[in-house]
Amino acid sequence: MSSSSFKPVSLPDVLEITRPDDWHVHLRDDDVLGMTVPATARVFHRAVVMPNLVPPVSNVSMASAYRQRILAELPEGMTFDPKMALYLTQTTTATDVQDAAADPTIIGFKLYPAGATTNSASGVTDIDGMDAVFDAMQAHGVPLLVHGEVTTSDIDIFDREKVFIDRYLAPITRKFPALKVVFEHITTADAVDFVKSASAHVGATITPQHLLMNRNDLLVGGVHVHNYCLPVLKRRNHQEALQQAALSGNPKFFLGTDSAPHVQANKETACGCAGCFSAFSAIELYAELFAHFGALDKLEGFASFFGADFYGLPRNADKLVLERRTWTAPQRVTHGNTTWVPYWAGRELQYQVRTKSGS
Numbered sequence: 270m271s272s273s274s275f276k277p278v279s280l281p282d283v284l285e286i287t288r289p290d291d292w293h294v295h296l297r298d299d300d301v302l303g304m305t306v307p308a309t310a311r312v313f314h315r316a317v318v319m320p321n322l323v324p325p326v327s328n329v330s331m332a333s334a335y336r337q338r339i340l341a342e343l344p345e346g347m348t349f350d351p352k353m354a355l356y357l358t359q360t361t362t363a364t365d366v367q368d369a370a371a372d373p374t375i376i377g378f379k380l381y382p383a384g385a386t387t388n389s390a391s392g393v394t395d396i397d398g399m400d401a402v403f404d405a406m407q408a409h410g411v412p413l414l415v416h417g418e419v420t421t422s423d424i425d426i427f428d429r430e431k432v433f434i435d436r437y438l439a440p441i442t443r444k445f446p447a448l449k450v451v452f453e454h455i456t457t458a459d460a461v462d463f464v465k466s467a468s469a470h471v472g473a474t475i476t477p478q479h480l481l482m483n484r485n486d487l488l489v490g491g492v493h494v495h496n497y498c499l500p501v502l503k504r505r506n507h508q509e510a511l512q513q514a515a516l517s518g519n520p521k522f523f524l525g526t527d528s529a530p531h532v533q534a535n536k537e538t539a540c541g542c543a544g545c546f547s548a549f550s551a552i553e554l555y556a557e558l559f560a561h562f563g564a565l566d567k568l569e570g571f572a573s574f575f576g577a578d579f580y581g582l583p584r585n586a587d588k589l590v591l592e593r594r595t596w597t598a599p600q601r602v603t604h605g606n607t608t609w610v611p612y613w614a615g616r617e618l619q620y621q622v623r624t625k626s627g628s
C-alpha cells in the first residue's frame with residue numbers, strides 16, 4: 270500500500286468509534302453459519318446479507334427463513350441485526366417489490382447480471398427489461414444494490430465495471446432519478462467519478478481488498494488465489510482513487526466488506542473461486558488503511574455513519590474500541606472438518622478490536 274500522500278503521524282493507542290455496520294457480506298448457509306455469523310457479529314451491529322445462495326433468496330418468505338437460520342447461530346450475549354437483500358431475477362414482479370417494501374428486515378433487491386459472479390446463474394439476463402420493477406422500487410423507496418459488471422465475452426474483464434456504468438448504471442439512474450442505488454464493491458476510478466457526480470440517491474460500498482491491494486498483489490510473483498475476487502483487483506491508479514474516496518469523508522462511500530468465504534480446496538485449485546474471506550479481520554483491515562494515511566479520524570464516518578444515513582436507518586448507539594497492538598491475521602479458520610484460508614492470512618495488522626473478555 271503506497272501513495273505519494275502518505276504522511277507519518279502519531280497514532281492513538283486506543284480508538285473508540287460508534288459500532289460499525291457491514292453493508293455487504295456473504296454469510297452462506299447451513300453449517301457454515303456457525304462460523305460466519307459470530308465472525309461478523311463480533312464487530313458489526315447490522316449487515317446486509319447477500320442472497321446468492323442456491324437457490325437464490327428471491328422473495329420475502331425465503332429471506333425471513335434465512336434470517337431465522339442466521340439468528341439461530343448468534344452466540345449468547347452478541348447483538349446482530351441482519352438486513353436481507355433479495356435476489357432480483359428476470360421474473361421479479363412489482364408485487365414482490367411491494368412485499369419487500371412492507372418488511373423492515375428487507376433492505377433492497379440485489380442485481381446480479383447473469384454470469385457475473387458466484388451463484389449468479391439466476392441473475393438478470395435482460396436489464397433493459399426490468400424497468401417496471403425499477404419503477405416499483407423507486408415508487409416504494411426500495412433500494413437497488415448492484416454488482417456492476419457486464420458479462421459479455423467481448424468485454425475485457427478489467428473493463429467490465431466501466432462498461433456497466435456506461436451501458437446500464439448511468440441510464441438507470443437517469444430514468445429513475447429517485448431510485449436509491451448502491452453500487453457495490455466498486456473497483457475503479459470510473460466508478461468513484463460516477464458516484465461522486467450522481468445524485469445523493471447513489472452511494473457505493475468499498476471492500477478492504479480493493480483499498481489495500483491492486484492487481485500486482487494478485488499476479489506478481491505467482492497467482493495469489495486468496496486475493497482473487499470479483500470485480501477483479503484493478504491497477505494502482507484505481508486503488509488510489511478508491512483510497513481517496515474512502516478517506517475523503519464523502520458520505521456516498523461506505524463500508525461493505527464483501528467477505529465471501531470459499532473453502533480452501535475451492536480456492537487453491539486450477540480454477541479457483543472468486544471471493545476474499547475477510548470477516549475475521551474486517552474492521553482491522555480498514556483501520557490499517559486509515560492509520561497508514563494518518564486519517565483514523567475519518568474511519569468512524571466511513572464505517573459507522575454513512576451507510577446508515579444512506580439507507581435512512583438510525584446510527585448505532587453502542588461503541589467499538591480498537592487498540593493499537595500488532596497481531597497476525599489467522600492463517601486458517603476451521604469449522605467442523607472444513608478449512609478456509611482468510612484474506613490477509615498470516616499478515617500483520619496494527620489495530621485489533623478489544624473484546625469483552627479483554628483478550
Ligand SMILES: NC(=O)N[C@@H](CC(=O)O)C(=O)O
Binds near residue numbers: 321386
Ligand atoms: N466478490 C466475490 O468475489 N464473490 C462473491 C460474490 C460477489 O460479491 O460478487 C461470492 O459470493 O463469493
Ligand SMILES: [Zn+2]
Binds near residue numbers: 386416453454
Ligand atoms: Zn458482487
Ligand SMILES: [Zn+2]
Binds near residue numbers: 294295527529
Ligand atoms: Zn459480494
